[in-house]
Amino acid sequence: MTSAASSDAGAGSVTPPAGAAGARTVSVRTTLEEAVLPPLVALLIALVIGDLLILSFGQSPGAVWRLLLEGTWGNAYGFGQVLYKATTLVFTGLAVAIGLRAGLFNIGAEGQLAAGGFAAAVAGLLLPGAMPALVALPIVILAAAAGGGVVGAIPGVLKARFGAHEVIVTIMLNLIVLAVLNYVVASHLHTPETLHTPEIRAGMIPRLSGFSTVFHGSAANLAILLALAVGALVWWFLFRTRGGYELRAVGLQPEAAEYGGVSVGRTWIRAFVIAGALAGLGGANFVLGYKHYYEDGFTGGAGFVGIAVALVGRNHPLGIVLAALFFATLSQGGLAINALVPKTLVEVLQGIVILAVATAIPEVRRALRLAVRRAGVV
Amino acid sequence: MMAETALRLHDIHKSFGPVQANRGATLDVAPGEIHALVGENGAGKSTLMRILAGMYAPDTGVVEVMGRDVTGWSTAEAIAAGVGMVHQHFMLVPTLTVAENMVLGSEPRLGVRFDRERAVREVEALSARTGLHVHADRLVADLSVGEAQRVEIVKALFRGARILILDEPTAVLSPAEVDELWNVLRGLRAAGDTIVLITHKLDEVMEVSDAVTVMRQGRTVHRTATRETSPAEIARAMVGRDVTLAREAAGRAPAPPTGGVALEVRNLVVAGPRRPRAVNDVSLTVAPGEIVGIAGVEGNGQTELIEAIAGLRATSAGSVLLGGRDITRLSVRERAAAGLSHIPEDRHRRGLVLDYSVADNLILGRHEHFARRGVLDRGAIASHAAERIAAFDVRPADAASPARSLSGGNQQKVVIARELGRDFVVLLAAQPTRGVDVGAVEFIHAQLRASREAGKAVLLVSAELSEILALADRIAVMFRGRIATILPRDRASEQALGPYMTGALDAGAA
Numbered sequence: 001m002t003s004a005a006s007s008d009a010g011a012g013s014v015t016p017p018a019g020a021a022g023a024r025t026v027s028v029r030t031t032l033e034e035a036v037l038p039p040l041v042a043l044l045i046a047l048v049i050g051d052l053l054i055l056s057f058g059q060s061p062g063a064v065w066r067l068l069l070e071g072t073w074g075n076a077y078g079f080g081q082v083l084y085k086a087t088t089l090v091f092t093g094l095a096v097a098i099g100l101r102a103g104l105f106n107i108g109a110e111g112q113l114a115a116g117g118f119a120a121a122v123a124g125l126l127l128p129g130a131m132p133a134l135v136a137l138p139i140v141i142l143a144a145a146a147g148g149g150v151v152g153a154i155p156g157v158l159k160a161r162f163g164a165h166e167v168i169v170t171i172m173l174n175l176i177v178l179a180v181l182n183y184v185v186a187s188h189l190h191t192p193e194t195l196h197t198p199e200i201r202a203g204m205i206p207r208l209s210g211f212s213t214v215f216h217g218s219a220a221n222l223a224i225l226l227a228l229a230v231g232a233l234v235w236w237f238l239f240r241t242r243g244g245y246e247l248r249a250v251g252l253q254p255e256a257a258e259y260g261g262v263s264v265g266r267t268w269i270r271a272f273v274i275a276g277a278l279a280g281l282g283g284a285n286f287v288l289g290y291k292h293y294y295e296d297g298f299t300g301g302a303g304f305v306g307i308a309v310a311l312v313g314r315n316h317p318l319g320i321v322l323a324a325l326f327f328a329t330l331s332q333g334g335l336a337i338n339a340l341v342p343k344t345l346v347e348v349l350q351g352i353v354i355l356a357v358a359t360a361i362p363e364v365r366r367a368l369r370l371a372v373r374r375a376g377v378v
Numbered sequence: 379m380m381a382e383t384a385l386r387l388h389d390i391h392k393s394f395g396p397v398q399a400n401r402g403a404t405l406d407v408a409p410g411e412i413h414a415l416v417g418e419n420g421a422g423k424s425t426l427m428r429i430l431a432g433m434y435a436p437d438t439g440v441v442e443v444m445g446r447d448v449t450g451w452s453t454a455e456a457i458a459a460g461v462g463m464v465h466q467h468f469m470l471v472p473t474l475t476v477a478e479n480m481v482l483g484s485e486p487r488l489g490v491r492f493d494r495e496r497a498v499r500e501v502e503a504l505s506a507r508t509g510l511h512v513h514a515d516r517l518v519a520d521l522s523v524g525e526a527q528r529v530e531i532v533k534a535l536f537r538g539a540r541i542l543i544l545d546e547p548t549a550v551l552s553p554a555e556v557d558e559l560w561n562v563l564r565g566l567r568a569a570g571d572t573i574v575l576i577t578h579k580l581d582e583v584m585e586v587s588d589a590v591t592v593m594r595q596g597r598t599v600h601r602t603a604t605r606e607t608s609p610a611e612i613a614r615a616m617v618g619r620d621v622t623l624a625r626e627a628a629g630r631a632p633a634p635p636t637g638g639v640a641l642e643v644r645n646l647v648v649a650g651p652r653r654p655r656a657v658n659d660v661s662l663t664v665a666p667g668e669i670v671g672i673a674g675v676e677g678n679g680q681t682e683l684i685e686a687i688a689g690l691r692a693t694s695a696g697s698v699l700l701g702g703r704d705i706t707r708l709s710v711r712e713r714a715a716a717g718l719s720h721i722p723e724d725r726h727r728r729g730l731v732l733d734y735s736v737a738d739n740l741i742l743g744r745h746e747h748f749a750r751r752g753v754l755d756r757g758a759i760a761s762h763a764a765e766r767i768a769a770f771d772v773r774p775a776d777a778a779s780p781a782r783s784l785s786g787g788n789q790q791k792v793v794i795a796r797e798l799g800r801d802f803v804v805l806l807a808a809q810p811t812r813g814v815d816v817g818a819v820e821f822i823h824a825q826l827r828a829s830r831e832a833g834k835a836v837l838l839v840s841a842e843l844s845e846i847l848a849l850a851d852r853i854a855v856m857f858r859g860r861i862a863t864i865l866p867r868d869r870a871s872e873q874a875l876g877p878y879m880t881g882a883l884d885a886g887a888a
Contacts, residue, residue: 036857239754242749246736249731258690259728260743261711 039312042356046349057341064337067265071336072329080218085328090227091282092306093324095275102271103251108170109279110303111177112148116280117287118181119147123292124200128232129204140203145277147171151177152276160265182296196295203287221289231317247271308354384409384572390439400427401596412573414583417593418616418815423576427543431463432456462539464530466546472519476512476529477501480536504536524555526567552675553876580609592616617816640666640835641804644694648686656682656814658859664835671850672839674879679859681841684808688720689713717803720812721793729793730781737763738778740796770795787818805829808839843872857881
């Protein structure tokens with residue numbers, strides 16, 4: 001992240017010794033190796049185990065994988081579904097990653113996502129139907145972020161003020177938020193005979209099928225653009241702003257951050273509010289872009305898959321976008337291969353990828369260094 | 379048959395990834411001698427000794443103990459063969475008693491039960507035999523560091539060690555405890571035991587050892603009998619060039635303070651992790667152009683005092699004034715703005731974000747000045763880094779490399795370059811040369827003197843009495859949270875300060 005700084009330094013008054021340029025290339029390469037290789041190795045492991053599982057069902061791995069790809073990236077509908085699912089996962093993945101960057105384990109993306117979706121739906125219901133989209137959209141999107149942010153603030157404040165452990169608070173808060181929303185919708189806001197609210201009047205996000213008929217029937221909508229823009233914004237915040245500098249310092253070494261005049265508690269709260277807002281924005285995908293109402297249980301575990309997305313994506317926005325696409329492909333692909341093997345197979349694969357990434361990171365690195373040295377490359 | 383050498387390590391090479399810790403190290407130690415293994419931090423002393431103790435296997439080279447080739451043996455085999463290591467950081471379980479720690483892993487049993495009485499009996503018998511006094515029944519948590527170290531030595535002997543390796547044993551001891559340790563080692567030598575003493579303090583080498591081996595950059599570069607060498611010669615071998623030793627530089631008269639008070643601490647009380655009054659009613663002043671040194675055995679409240687002045691630890695009572703202004707309630711950031719710089723005692727924990735680049739570390743605590751409306755100014759950060767790196771000769775001169783990848787001395791240079799690079803009135807320097815090589819010590823001392831010459835007030839805390847004596851104009855001794863005495867430089871010496879460090883004398887109590 002400091003490559004710009006270093007090249008400027010080289011052009012300045014100091015001439016770095018000849019070795020410095022070489023050392024920098026090495027360090028950039030190690031960084032890349034550390035960031036990219038573990039997920040790739042994990043993927044490979046999952047693939048091999050997947051092959052064995054498919055064989056145990058008496059099917060040909062090649063046929064199943066082909067079917068999975070055809071059902072996802074092979075046609076517009078499947079691809080649209082992948083994009084739709086990935087959109088929510090980008091938001092929840094970012095929500096977990098911001099927490100991890102600040103040294104916090106945010107297990108609460110599920111509840112934050114639900115709260116964001118609910119807030120967006122309520123805002124959309126309250127706005128007059130005649131309101132132009134350019135006015136209504138920012139309002140409902142901000143409502144989604146605010147809804148998630150409020151839920152995110154709770155574990156942040158409790159940790160900063162009372163030292164309450166964020167893992168326990170966020171897990172419990174998931175249950176509380178989902179139960180409260182369930183009660184509010186079921187007793188006050190639901191459309192008769194259903195578990196969802198009435199359709200919103202304003203603030204719909206256009207679906208892709210509105211632009212091209214090939215996406216007909218798929219839930220994909222322009223919230224994907226919002227996800228990509230927010231991902232870029234998160235990168236910029238983390239690596240280019242004072243707030244991001246402080247947040248990462250708190251995550252890496254809270255005592256050094258404190259020494260540097262950073263309020264650790266305040267940074268925790270800020271990180272949790274941002275994380276909640278990011279997860280909350282994910283609610284816009286379903287509520288504003290797809291169904292146009294809040295429905296009980298719409299989150300479907302996307303908040304928890306966000307943990308996997310952040311881990312596999314190595315807490316980097318670019319990695320998170322790729323990881324979100326990967327997990328969305330697996331999820332959608334499970335439906336496609338259901339005829340040959342149980343669709344729970346892909347859930348097993350998801351689990352294996354997560355386990356492999358979580359355990360393989362240091363081991364992969366060590367083994368690789370050893371192999372490279374033995375080969376005499378370095 | 380008695381072997382000619384108790385242990386022999388020949389042409390040892392050992393790498394950890396890209397780091398070559400040992401590259402051609404050779405050590406011969408005769409039976410019944412105290413052999414000093416000296417070198418700067420990172421010279422490979424500890425690695426070499428861990429290879430001897432069976433913790434690492436060498437990449438190439440031969441290890442012989444009592445004439446037997448034991449290359450690549452395990453720690454269990456090393457212990458069985460009578461090689462024991464006393465580590466720099468004690469490896470004792472604080473919640474167990476001394477006797478329980480001794481027998482851990484080979485507990486005497488009575489049926490399935492732990493035979494506590496027998497353990498205590500055995501430990502007391504050994505203690506009596508060697509003259510190393512330990513209380514078998516006391517909890518390790520209640521011991522002083524000197525006692526804990528004695529327990530470590532007895533533990534090694536208890537396991538049958540005849541070859542004892544001590545890794546920087548004096549780092550945590552008061553002068554009196556150090557003298558006691560030397561007596562213990564001489565006693566063991568008289569009993570025929572062989573001792574390898576790892577250290578970087580030259581006075582210890584001269585005081586207690588029979589022979590010296592010097593390491594530099596992973597190689598053993600010099601071996602001699604102690605009586606045939608001098609501190610200057612050893613220092614030259616350690617660094618590879620002539621160095622000014624702190625003791626010699628101390629003769630220069632200090633610049634007279636220009637008057638006034640830059641930093642004042644009034645009746646300060648600070649709670650520590652274990653004691654509610656880790657700092658107990660401390661008052662002191664530092665004038666512009668003055669270095670005030672705080673001596674004392676570590677753990678007597680120095681850390682808490684510095685952190686309270688820096689704003690990192692809450693005070694229970696009393697006040698801190700900077701240039702006459704009360705800063706007791708100000709935040710870390712506000713204190714920095716008021717002119718307080720701080721070299722923290724633990725650069726790995728506080729002073730640096732190890733995974734941040736050198737450039738990013740050089741703005742820590744000042745980063746708000748490198749941001750415009752919340753956006754970091756990468757250009758300004760880079761040119762600031764280039765300027766600081768050049769001014770303080772940080773190596774490698776690469777602003778983008780992570781602080782973690784630098785040597786200890788260069789890491790400390792980054793901290794000092796940052797803290798001296800801002801406008802400041804008062805500098806808190808806590809253990810400024812801990813874990814840095816001799817060359818960097820020289821440089822850092824010169825920087826502290828330059829700060830004094832520039833009219834800054836410096837409050838220096840160091841566990842190295844020689845460092846305090848070399849730099850400070852006035853010397854305070856802390857004992858159990860209180861200032862036991864404050865002496866001007868010309869009346870201070872190791873002999874004069876020692877009794878205050880151990881609580882034998884207390885001018886404040888009178």
